[in-house]
Amino acid sequence: MSTPPRLPPGPKLRFWQPLAYGHSPYRFFRAMHARYGDPFTVRTSALTVVTAHPEGIAQIFTAPADTFHVALPKSQQRVLGRQGLSGMSGEAHRRTRKLISPCFHGESLRGLGGTIHASAVEALQGWRDGAVWEAKDAMRDIGLDVILKTVFGVDQAARLAPFRQAVLEFAAAFGNPAFLLSALLGIERDDWPPNRRLDNARAGLGMLLRENIAERRAGGTARADILSRLMEARFDDGSGFSDDALVDNLITNLVAGHETSALSLAWAFAWLGRHPQAAERLQAEIDGLGGDDDIAAIQALPYLDAVVKECLRLYPAVPDVVRMLAKPLQLRGYEIPAGMNVAACSAVLHMNPEIYPEPERFNPERFLRRSVGGTEFIPFGGGDRICVGNHFGVFEVKIVLAVLLTRGRYTLLEKGPLKVARHGFLMAPTSVRVRYQAR
Secondary structure, three states, X not given: OOOOOOOOOOOOOOOOHHHHHXXXXXXXXXXXXXXXXXXXXXXOOOEEEEEOOHHHHHHXXXXXXXXXXXXXXXXXXXXXXXXXXXXXXXXXXXXXXXHHHHHHOHHHHHHHHHHHHHHHHHHHHOOOOOOEEEHHHHHHHHHHHHHHHHOOOOOOHHHHHHHHHHHHHHHHHHOOHHHHHHHHHOOOOOOOHHHHHHHHHHHHHHHHHHHHHHHHHHHOOOOOOHHHHHHHOOOOOOOOOOHHHHHHHHHHHHHHHHHHHHHHHHHHHXXXXXXXXXXXXXXXXXXXXXXXXXXXXXXXXXXXXXXXHHHHHHOOOOOOEEEEEOOOEEEOOEEEOOOOEEEEOHHHHOOOOOOOOOOOOOOOOHHHHOOOOOOOOOOOOOHHHOOOOHHHHHHHHHHHHHHHHHHEEEEEOOOOOOOEEEEOOEEEEOOOEEEEEEO
């Protein structure tokens, strides 16, 4: 029997690949897949074997936990810290995830619905009838208030302004193209200006979070926000999270959830404004509720759910779900050695015409006609490392959309072909200017 090749095919010259990946990951992965088949080998931040086939994705997501380990590069440690869930593997990851996960699901999630609703209503009160606004900015402001109140537990109006400033400075620092390029090229020097700016911005945000944690510890008053639930959580031995671990996990959830939810909302306006029939169907479904304050009823709306899923399918925030191998992995006929990265590629998977006919067309109805499995739709990753806030993000987007569409009408001012460009560390529509009219 012949021995399978060590690595799948891919371009031989690799120096340009991190730059192409950083500039447009969707275009890069789709071009590589079309040329080399599935799986293929490329260099992003490291040499990576990429698959977009459900079989290969299943092999990654169902592999035993000890197949993988995590060694965050220093650039990612600058953003996420050293004690957050994303930097853990093995038993440490399992026990920490077990503690964090309930904070973003079930009763905890339902308890935050009123705060999300109130943030959207408050934002609307500041919008002038007939005003034109950029959806990315408006949705960012709503999403920021949501995360400050529901995740960080900022419940004093006087503290919102300094927290907003600190988060925006931090987001600007790690979304700066100079930092992203430095990270891709492995420039890790502390005195390198993009790194220094990020370190300073993170330290400023961390200081505010520690002050908030100290006040909670001194006051001892239980609240419904996620910070309070994390502070109350206990491991099997009775210990809880240290202040460092709380800060790192709060910032990890900020990075994973804030911009992704805001951009999902911006994408919704971009697509609905170009597809009036879908917009009318969604509007009728939401209007049928007779109001926007029944959180459970909003979550149960089938067409709203389909619209959100279609937005996540077309431009997933995370185009590749990466794992580092601690052991060799059999991946679609290849044995990938330990030390390599493997990736499940949503940017290509979600464009598979066998799963999604006419994949480039915005068509929420596809999610009403059939359900998709965990190897066919992966906007939040999969397996035992799926994004811990996946339910929270969809929950938030549905509430905010329902409030905005119940209380306003929106006219998209750009209806030409969608153009996509980097927006910090994510990809976003270049412009989504909308005219607002109060109902």
